[in-house]
Amino acid sequence: xxxxxxxxxxxxxxxxxxxxxxxxxxxxxxxxxxxxxxxxxxxxxxxxxxxxxxxxxxxxxxxxxxxxxxxxxxxxxxxxxxxxxxxxxxxxxxxxxxxxxxxxxxxxxxxxxxxxxxxxxxxxxxxxxxxxxxxxxxxxxxxxxxxxxxxxxxxxxxxxxxxxxxxxxxxxxxxxxxxxxxxxxxxxxxxxxxxxxxxxxxxxxxxxxxxxx
Amino acid sequence: xxxxxxxxxxxxxxxxxxxxxxxxxxxxxxxxxxxxxxxxxxxxxxxxxxxxxxxxxxxxxxxxxxxxxxxxxxxxxxxxxxxxxxxxxxxxxxxxxxxxxxxxxxxxxxxxxxxxxxxxxxxxxxxxxxxxxxxxxxxxxxxxxxxxxxxx
Numbered sequence: 001x002x003x004x005x006x007x008x009x010x011x012x013x014x015x016x017x018x019x020x021x022x023x024x025x026x027x028x029x030x031x032x033x034x035x036x037x038x039x040x041x042x043x044x045x046x047x048x049x050x051x052x053x054x055x056x057x058x059x060x061x062x063x064x065x066x067x068x069x070x071x072x073x074x075x076x077x078x079x080x081x082x083x084x085x086x087x088x089x090x091x092x093x094x095x096x097x098x099x100x101x102x103x104x105x106x107x108x109x110x111x112x113x114x115x116x117x118x119x120x121x122x123x124x125x126x127x128x129x130x131x132x133x134x135x136x137x138x139x140x141x142x143x144x145x146x147x148x149x150x151x152x153x154x155x156x157x158x159x160x161x162x163x164x165x166x167x168x169x170x171x172x173x174x175x176x177x178x179x180x181x182x183x184x185x186x187x188x189x190x191x192x193x194x195x196x197x198x199x200x201x202x203x204x205x206x207x208x209x210x211x212x213x
Numbered sequence: 214x215x216x217x218x219x220x221x222x223x224x225x226x227x228x229x230x231x232x233x234x235x236x237x238x239x240x241x242x243x244x245x246x247x248x249x250x251x252x253x254x255x256x257x258x259x260x261x262x263x264x265x266x267x268x269x270x271x272x273x274x275x276x277x278x279x280x281x282x283x284x285x286x287x288x289x290x291x292x293x294x295x296x297x298x299x300x301x302x303x304x305x306x307x308x309x310x311x312x313x314x315x316x317x318x319x320x321x322x323x324x325x326x327x328x329x330x331x332x333x334x335x336x337x338x339x340x341x342x343x344x345x346x347x348x349x350x351x352x353x354x355x356x357x358x359x360x361x362x363x364x365x
Contacts, residue, residue, distance in 0.1 A: 034263050034298045041247045041255060090293060119297045141240055141301045 028054040029061040029087035042147045058094025089118035104133040113153040241303030270295045289318045306336045
């Protein structure tokens with residue numbers, strides 16, 4: 001079974017995407033080898049923004065996140081810091097919902113955004129995931145636009161909030177990456193744009209949730 | 214040069230047939246869009262993974278249908294995964310037949326399940342053969358720009 005990065009492998013943490021953006025490290029969790037491969041490629045094709053760790057089970061995801069009860073260990077800067085979790089909902093043994101609950105229940109991982117994926121457009125499923133703290137719920141098969149918006153979940157809106165790992169994407173850096181170096185006004189516009197985007201996204205998801213069944 | 218363009222036309226025709234006959238949908242185009250110079254065999258790798266995974270799932274489905282009493286919930290779990298994989302590579306006919314199969318499952322309709330499974334197996338066999346031919350031709354043609362390969 002092919003993996004982009006297996007747990008324990010060293011990663012090039014100095015790798016930066018185009019324009020000096022820090023890389024966002026995504027933990028992909030999916031028991032389907034086909035879906036894992038496709039999502040990995042979608043992320044890799046996103047202009048070098050993402051660094052991908054993929055596992056085939058919720059249990060392995062817990063290990064990567066340092067949430068495994070058997071091997072409980074305090075957070076360590078040498079650990080693979082994950083900026084966002086992208087997990088399938090339906091998996092054997094430990095579902096994506098179970099993983100979401102575990103991530104949000106633990107103080108060391110609670111701030112990591114979790115995005116759910118599913119082939120089922122189930123409004124109850126979507127609502128329950130959001131209620132527990134999922135950032136988004138994406139229908140499979142994933143498209144390029146779905147992957148592109150993952151970046152926004154690692155970007156703080158307004159005052160800097162403690163989200164994901166230290167590998168955050170400050171608004172000023174995003175503005176700089178678009179060739180707008182030292183342009184505070186552009187940074188404010190970018191922040192406003194992201195807020196509008198997320199609001200529209202929320203309403204779109206709400207409409208989708210109410211129209212399924 | 215003429216031979217190369219002839220092969221490209223053949224490739225495009227083959228792909229168009231796969232779409233027109235309903236075996237593939239636009240999701241397959243998405244996979245081809247993802248392939249590039251750094252991953253020149255991406256589509257073939259995904260297709261290979263799919264047939265390996267789907268063959269395993271179909272063997273599980275076969276076992277589940279043989280068991281007595283039938284566990285339709287377990288059967289549905291396998292079908293959910295098979296349908297998901299089929300959807301991910303754009304295997305439209307298989308995906309649609311899996312949907313019908315799941316409906317029979319939810320009704321506990323064994324006869325319907327058996328008929329549907331036979332169709333899934335047929336679609337799987339035909340798709341495998343057609344995609345093997347397509348990928349074989351694709352290897353001959355080599356890297357081409359996406360516009361010239363488009364046949365859908």
